[in-house]
Amino acid sequence: MASKPKLYYFCGRGRMESIRWLLAAAGVEFEEEFLETREQYEKLQEDGRLLFGQVPLVEIDGMTLTQTRAILSYLAAKYNLYGKDLKERVRIDMYVDGTLDLMLTIALAAFSAPEDREKAQASIVQKAKTRYFPAFEKILKDHGEDYLIGNKFSWADIQLLEAILMVEELDAPVLSDFPLLKAFKTRISNIPTIKKFLQPGSPRKPPPDRHYVETVRRVLQF
Amino acid sequence: MAGKPVLHDFNGRSRMESIRWLLAAAGVEFEEKFITCPEDLERLKNDGLLMFQQIPLVEMDGMKLVQSRAILNYIATKYNLYGKDMKERLLIDMYTEGILDLYEIVSRLPRTPPDQIDSKTALIRDRTKNRYFPVFEKVMLKSHGQDYLVGNKLSRVDILLVELLYLVEEVDVSLLADFPLLQALKTRISNLPNVKKFLQPGGQRKPRATQKVIEEARKIFKF
Numbered sequence: 032m033a034s035k036p037k038l039y040y041f042c043g044r045g046r047m048e049s050i051r052w053l054l055a056a057a058g059v060e061f062e063e064e065f066l067e068t069r070e071q072y073e074k075l076q077e078d079g080r081l082l083f084g085q086v087p088l089v090e091i092d093g094m095t096l097t098q099t100r101a102i103l104s105y106l107a108a109k110y111n112l113y114g115k116d117l118k119e120r121v122r123i124d125m126y127v128d129g130t131l132d133l134m135l136t137i138a139l140a141a142f143s144a145p146e147d148r149e150k151a152q153a154s155i156v157q158k159a160k161t162r163y164f165p166a167f168e169k170i171l172k173d174h175g176e177d178y179l180i181g182n183k184f185s186w187a188d189i190q191l192l193e194a195i196l197m198v199e200e201l202d203a204p205v206l207s208d209f210p211l212l213k214a215f216k217t218r219i220s221n222i223p224t225i226k227k228f229l230q231p232g233s234p235r236k237p238p239p240d241r242h243y244v245e246t247v248r249r250v251l252q253f
Numbered sequence: 254m255a256g257k258p259v260l261h262d263f264n265g266r267s268r269m270e271s272i273r274w275l276l277a278a279a280g281v282e283f284e285e286k287f288i289t290c291p292e293d294l295e296r297l298k299n300d301g302l303l304m305f306q307q308i309p310l311v312e313m314d315g316m317k318l319v320q321s322r323a324i325l326n327y328i329a330t331k332y333n334l335y336g337k338d339m340k341e342r343l344l345i346d347m348y349t350e351g352i353l354d355l356y357e358i359v360s361r362l363p364r365t366p367p368d369q370i371d372s373k374t375a376l377i378r379d380r381t382k383n384r385y386f387p388v389f390e391k392v393m394l395k396s397h398g399q400d401y402l403v404g405n406k407l408s409r410v411d412i413l414l415v416e417l418l419y420l421v422e423e424v425d426v427s428l429l430a431d432f433p434l435l436q437a438l439k440t441r442i443s444n445l446p447n448v449k450k451f452l453q454p455g456g457q458r459k460p461r462a463t464q465k466v467i468e469e470a471r472k473i474f475k476f
Contacts, residue, residue, distance in 0.1 A: 083351045083384055094343070100322070101346035108339055117330055121316070124323030129305050166304050 036061040039075065039088040041250070043243035044236045045138055046099045047087040049131065049190060051235065053103060055228035056189045057110035063234065072250050100131070107186040119181050126167070126179060126187040130194040133163050137197050141239035142247075156202045159194075164209050167191055171211040177218060184222065192219045200238055258283040258313040261297060263473065265466045266360065266459045268321040269309040271413055273458065275325060277451035278412045278442075279332035285457065291473050322353075329409040341404045348389070348402060348410045352417050355385045359420045363462045364476075374424060381421055386432050389414060393434035400441060407445075415442040423461060 036054065040047035042065040054061050066072055066086065075081050080088060082097045089096045096102045107113040107123070114120045133155070140151040170179055179187045195216050198205050206213045220229060228235055258276065262269040264287040276283050288294050288308065297303050303310055304319045311318045314331075318324045329335040329345075336342045358377055365373050392402055399405045402414065418439045421428050429436055442448055451458050462470075470476075 082347060082388060083354070094340075096343070096347065098347045098350035101343060101350050104346055105339065105343045108342075117327065118314075118316070120330075121318060121323055121327040124326050125304060125318065125320045128320035128322050162306050 035059075036089055036091040038063045039066065039080075039090075040086050041066050041243065041247055042236065043239055043246075045087075045239070045247070046135070048138075048236055049134065049193060050087060050089060050099065050102055050106070052189050052193050052228065053106050053110075053112070053186060055234065056222070056224050057106070057112065058224045059110070061234070066250050067246060069250050069252065103127070103131075103186070112184070112186040112189070114180055114185060115183075119185075122180050123185055123187045126170075127190045129163055129166070130187075130190045133159060134190075134194050134197055137201070138239065141244055152201050156198060156205060159198045159205060160208070163194070164198075164206070164212060167215075168209045168211050171215060177215075184219075188215075188219055189225070192216060192225070197238075257281075258311055260285045261288065261302075261310040261312070262286075262308055263288050263470055264459070265462055265470060267309065267470075269311075270459055271356075271416060272309060272311060272321060272324055272328065274412050274416045274448075274451065275328050275334070275409055277457065278407075278445065278448050279328065279334060280447045281328075281332065283457070288473060289469075294473055325349075325409065334407065334409045334412070336404055336408055337406075341408075344403050345408055345410045348392070349413060351385055351388065352410070352413050355380055356413075356417050356420065359417070359424060362424060364467055377421070377424055378428065381428050382431070386428075386435060390432045390434050393438060400438075402438075407442075411438065411442055412448070415439050415448075 036059065038047060038050065038061055040063070051061075064071075072086075075086070075088065076084055080095045080097075082095075085097060087097065087099055087102065089102050091106075096105065104113070114123050136155050136158075137152075140148060140155060143151050167179070174182075176182045178184050179191065192215075195206065195212060206216065219225060227233060258281065260269055260272065260283055262285065264285075273283075288297070294308070297308070297310065298306050302317050304317070307319065309319065309321055309324065311324050313327070318327060326335070336345050355377075358373070358380065362370070362373055362377065389402065393399075396402075396405070401407050401411050403410060414435075415438060418429060418435060429439075443452060450456055
C-alpha cells in the first residue's frame with residue numbers, strides 16, 4: 032500500500048500550511064520533517080530534491096514535488112476537490128488565487144521589521160474587509176448554497192476558511208459585517224476532518240512568532 | 254458561436270502579457286479594451302466585473318475571468334496545452350511556478366527606483382544563471398532531442414518560458430549564452446506560425462515599457 036505523504040518544511044505555517052489544510056480536509060494522514068538547520072536544507076539541495084532550491088517539498092505517489100501551487104492543484108485533483116468540469120475549475124482557481132494572495136501577505140508580514148508590522152497587518156485586514164470578504168459574501172448570497180461552487184465541498188471552501196481564521200487572528204471581529212461568511216465558517220469548521228484538524232494536537236501550525244522567523248532566516252540565510 | 258475573448262487591460266505589458274502569448278500561440282483571435290484613464294478602471298469596478306477589484310480581466314465563454322493564473326489554466330486546458338494527464342500537468346505546473354517567480358522579478362525592473370536598479374539586476378542575473386535556467390536546460394538535455402519541455406508536445410510552459418527568455422534578454426543579452434538548448438527552444442517556438450505572427454510588428458505583443466508608459470500606468474493604478 033502507498034506510504035503516507037511526507038512534508039518537508041519549517042515547523043510553522045509559511046507556504047506549507049495550505050497544503051496541510053488540504054490534506055487534512057481530504058482525510059489524508061501525512062508525516063512531516065521539520066527544517067531546523069542549514070545543514071538539513073543543504074542536504075535536500077545536494078540530493079537534488081529541490082527543483083528550484085526551495086521548500087515546500089512534498090513526497091507523494093513516488094514523486095518529489097515542489098512549488099506550492101503545483102502541489103495544491105495536484106492534491107485538489109487527486110482528492111476530488113477541484114470541481115466537476117472546466118467551468119467549475121476556473122472558478123475554484125479564481126477563488127483560491129485570491130485567498131492564497133491574501134494569506135501569503137500575512138505570512139510575509141511576519142518578516143517585516145517590527146516597527147512596520149502593525150501597519151502591514153492593518154493593511155491586510157483592510158484588504159480582507161474591502162476586497163476579499165465582500166467578494167465571497169456576494170458569491171454565497173447570490174446562490175444561497177452551503178459551498179462556494181457547485182453545491183459541493185471543494186478546495187475553495189477549505190482555503191477560504193483557512194484565510195478567514197488567519198485574518199481573525201489579526202482582527203477578531205472582522206466578520207461582523209459578513210453574516211454569510213460567519214455561517215460558512217461555522218459550517219465548514221464542523222466538517223469532521225476539518226473539525227479534527229482544528230483541535231489541539233493536530234498538524235495545524237500556530238501563527239508565526241519570533242522563533243519561527245529566526246529559524247527561517249537562519250536556514251535560508253537571508 | 255461564442256465571440257472572441259475580450260481582454261481588459263492597460264495598453265502595455267502587465268500580468269496580461271502571458272495571457273496574450275498563450276492565446277496567440279493557441280491561434281485564438283482576441284479583442285482588447287484598453288484602460289487609458291482612472292475612470293475606465295472605476296467603471297469596471299462599479300459594474301461588478303472585477304471580482305477582487307483587480308485586472309487582468311478576460312471575458313470569455315460567457316464568463317468574467319480574473320486572476321492571471323486562473324485565466325492561464327483555463328486557456329491552457331481548453332486549447333490542449335496542459336499535458337495529457339495529471340502527472341504531466343503537475344510537471345507543467347512546477348515548471349510554470351518557477352518561471353513565474355523569475356518573471357515577477359524581471360518584469361518589475363522597469364518600475365524599480367534608480368538607486369535599487371543595480372542590486373535588482375544583480376539578483377536577476379544570479380537567479381537566472383544559478384537557479385532557473387540550468388533547470389530548464391537540463392530538462393531539454395534529458396529529453397534527448399525532443400522539441401518541448403514536457404511530453405514531447407507543445408504546452409503552455411514552452412510558451413511561457415520563451416516569453417521569459419525574451420524578457421531576460423532585454424535585461425542582459427549575454428544571460429542566454431550558456432544555455433544553447435534554451436536558445437534553440439526560443440528559436441523553434443518563435444518560428445511557430447501563430448507565435449511568429451504575434452511577434453511581428455502589428456502583432457498584439459506589447460513593447461517594452463518606457464518611462465512615459467509607466468507614469469501613465471501609475472496614474473491609473475496608483476502604485
